[in-house]
Amino acid sequence: MTLFLANKHILLGVTGSIAAYKSAELVRRLREAGAIVRVAMTENAKRFITPLTMQAVSGYPVHDDLFDVHAEAAMGHIELARWADLILVAPATADFMTRLAHGHADDLLTTLCLATKAPLAVAPAMNQGMWKHALTQTNRQVLLDKGVHIIGPGEGNQACGDVGPGRMTEPAEIVEKVNAIFSSGLLAGLKIIVTAGPTHEAIDPVRFMTNGSSGKMGYALAEAASEAGADVTLVSGPVNIPKPSHLEKLDVVTAQEMYETVMRKVAEYDIFLAVAAVSDYRCETIAPQKIHKEEGPVQLTLTRNPDIVASVGQLARKPFIVGFAAETEDVIAQAKAKRLRKKMDMIIANQVGSGAGMGADENAVTLISAENEISLPLMPKRKLARQLIKLIAEAFNKAERRQ
Incomplete structure (x- = not known):
């Protein structure tokens, strides 16, 4: 597989799911593929994995506050939205998908998603019952109709003890899917x-x-x-x-x-x-x-x-x-x-x-x-x-x- 991620600016959004522990591995794999990664975390995401961990693996301070005066002086939310070649949210909870589908901009991550002109991709992670629910599937379709790339989810054993769809796609596969987003095929064969x-x-x-x-x-x-x-x-x-x-x-x-x-x-x-x-x-x-x-x-x-x-x-x-x-x-x-x-x-x-x-x-x-x-x-x-x-x-x- 030819990797197209060299020097790509990937903004990784992390939301409040137990699957957030996979986000550190995802950052490592994206960087190995040549991408430059910055991380934005929701408040609940910080309950599952620390900003210090994400800073250590990405090499950049974590963005987590819509009204951070110091961030605005350096790379505020609008500049960060412009910086990104792709915004990837992994894991993406059912709540985050709902707010994004309905155009909410009540925290830093949703604001970035609405402010950017870059492609958006989300890797859902939630209980299998939540994933199967009609409202979640409706929100999934709304996002697809708006051009958002949906990566996964996978199936298997879940942290809650259930078995079924809703597991966040593994980091290696997410990197492959992200790579494919940058490969348009418009000039294939030329x-x-x-x-x-x-x-x-x-x-x-x-x-x-x-x-x-x-x-x-x-x-x-x-x-x-x-x-x-x-x-x-x-x-x-x-x-x-x-x-x-x-x-x-x-x-x-x-x-x-x-x-x-x-x-x-x-x-x-x-x-x-x-x-x-x-x-x-x-x-x-x-x-x-x-x-x-x-x-x-x-x-x-x-x-x-x-x-x-x-x-x-x-x-x-x-x-x-x-x-x-x-x-x-x-x-x-x-x-x-x-x-x-x-x-x-x-x-x-x-x-x-x-x-x-x-x-x-x-x-x-x-x-x-x-x-x-x-x-x-x-x-x-x-x-x-x-x-x-x-x-x-x-x-x-x-x-x-x-x-």
């Missing part, structure tokens, strides 16, 4: 090549020209494409981001190396995501020794680097091309012209600077094609990547049907 990061163009043996790209957007899109079922190859310039364990990664340094790598492989792929901030120019001559400081100006003669996207656009059998336009002015007009000039199917335009875009953790973009112009608001790049992949998959499938 091959995608993604460029990411900057390029470095040498001036002398110790200096180079580059730009402020961190590679975060390209890596996020590569991860999101993999989650959607694609076979992904990442062509990366120099970045400080760990290699995704389940992706093929090809390291390059210069624009020429990136060009040669892409052109050698791109014919094998269905979609080309050109996210890298490739240097437009390089030094015509690289000084063989370090250039020392002297009086007066130093002149560098620059020459054009090959245009990777335009070159791919000229191929007789070109893939579906999605490019980026990071602009400082006339963003939409510049992006539209660039898309047509380089024969892209879609282009993603964003204004650089002001804490968004290149080098930042968040971005706001406009996705432009021949048919549509879709604006997506400022959000973390991981979440933005998943929305973009969904839109790209829809556009690719439409283009395939037209052929």
Whole structure:
């Protein structure tokens, strides 16, 4: 099983059930799968397992108070709701399911569930009679109809002595189900090549020209494409981001190396995501020794680097091309012209600077094609990547049907 939980932000909610003892094991398994886990506990949950235990296994302070002034100064409930890529409630009692189904927000955990735009998943845990009751089953259906993922419950011996359905699903199986939530299958069977990061163009043996790209957007899109079922190859310039364990990664340094790598492989792929901030120019001559400081100006003669996207656009059998336009002015007009000039199917335009875009953790973009112009608001790049992949998959499938 390919795990898609690396660097995912999982907010684990723990409610007042004897099964809360399993929550510590669940945190451990989620972290082993690469997730970053924070914990929110109800008052009754703390009767079964201590916040200190959950802090120790998660590595973060536990959130348990809707009106915690100190938490509001750091990561309050609204910020915590935005932080999460998924809210998982395990165990989820019958009472919690009832309150969530009816939209209550009378404690921290229910407030987080209502405030977030992230997926919700609950792992019920209760007496078998409570689980079978018609009202519980009605609430279960309400949650399913609202898009909440229900994990379990399992069957077997219960703490009260009864036997039947209502046991919280075991942590290992919950991790598998959570992993599946992040795997959409939208791009199943397709091959995608993604460029990411900057390029470095040498001036002398110790200096180079580059730009402020961190590679975060390209890596996020590569991860999101993999989650959607694609076979992904990442062509990366120099970045400080760990290699995704389940992706093929090809390291390059210069624009020429990136060009040669892409052109050698791109014919094998269905979609080309050109996210890298490739240097437009390089030094015509690289000084063989370090250039020392002297009086007066130093002149560098620059020459054009090959245009990777335009070159791919000229191929007789070109893939579906999605490019980026990071602009400082006339963003939409510049992006539209660039898309047509380089024969892209879609282009993603964003204004650089002001804490968004290149080098930042968040971005706001406009996705432009021949048919549509879709604006997506400022959000973390991981979440933005998943929305973009969904839109790209829809556009690719439409283009395939037209052929």
